Amino acid sequence: MDLDFVIACAPLFAASAWLTVSLAFWGIALSLALGLLAALAGYYRVPILRRAAGAYIELARNTPLMIQLFFLYYGLPRLGILLEGRTCAVIGLTFLGGAYMAEAFRGGLTAVGRTQIEAGLSLGLNRVQLLRHVILPQALAVAIPVICATAIFLMKETSVFSIVALPDLMYLAKDLLKEGHSTESNLMLVLSYLVIILPVSLLFAWLERRARFAGFGS
């Protein structure tokens, strides 16, 4: 084990880890927004949007992220649309994640009982108030475990970003492998992902406990 090498490369790994984290952050945040919209289109049976959302979910879940990125980065330029690697990464992750998040929200929304909605209506809540104060909080509490699992899944999916020429962790590790030092590089790669994902996992575990606590012994 070449400790000097490890120390020398540490800043490189830190920079790549930071890139991975920030891309994952945006991808997950936008996935949540897109997923919520898609789930609501289905929940409220919005005429055309509902179909569109259904088709999107099927498409996104049944194509690998690698292929989606490939299309965005190498396919679109042929149509005259040139996107930066980072933009492709975030779009790709959002496209994939939005579908899974939509499914998570859908599960939560269908778990909110008809009678709870009637209780809210009986207080005179309008549709928006009902969604905001009765339906969403309860749906979220149910959906949180799946949302967290999806977020972790998306963080791991970032490992294919090197295909759009981003200097992320995978890219860096592959680069260093070419120069030898395979043990050290591999080790640092694994460590980097652990450092990123472990705290998030712990945070999510806490969140899930909270959600369960906020829940449903009524």
Added chain:
Amino acid sequence: MNDTDNQPGPAGGGNGARVLRIRDLVKSFGERRILDGISLDVSQGEVLVVIGPSGCGKSTLLRCLNGLEPIDSGEIELKGEVITRPGTDWNRVRQRVGMVFQNYELFPHLNVLGNVLLGPVKVQRRKRPEAERDALSWLERVGLADRASSFPRQLSGGQKQRVAIVRALTMSPEIMLFDEVTASLDPEMVREVLDVMLGLARQGLTMIIVTHEMAFARAVADRIIFMDEGAIVEQSAPDGFFESPESERARRFLNIFEFSEKRRE
């Protein structure tokens, strides 16, 4: 009050001003007619108790009154305002008609105060401090002042139902609807809820109560409505109804209860 419709006046309790007027209310689910021409008046301060066999349409009647079920035909008037026309703003009407359900239906993600304040603050846009004072004084009156920050899962059934009653009351409704609100409670908790309702009745709140608690019905009612198969079969003062019901169907219905009373001993 001079009503030309063939409607018996209130048997007591109310002071005459009409809160609710129902005419020829018809409601079907698919092919089945559930409410078959209900006509009914409720006056200010009156306590109406609706009884009848399971499936006769009691819950459906209450649900029509606050628009949870759309009706087929007929007319409902709330303080002189027809609320069954197309284009009725049900969100506004529902603020004037309080509803309490058999299974409480408290919002599990909100604590007691949150449940009770949702209507006044979000719907009626009242100032929070003032609404909160009001809510706390209601909670105190039903003996739950110390549970304001508890969550529903931490309460007993009887406590939950009292909170649900307060949640409806803080909207200052003009009439309250109670649909078998003690039917899911353990026997030892029934009393605390009925006592609250009795207090409200004495205080002059206008109420329609659906219940299977016959002793309570007799004690609280100004008028008993006996329903069967979607129609009002009989309506009369409570003592008269329980001692000598006019209709054969009401007699049979009351007999069932006596039989079960005897068997329990």
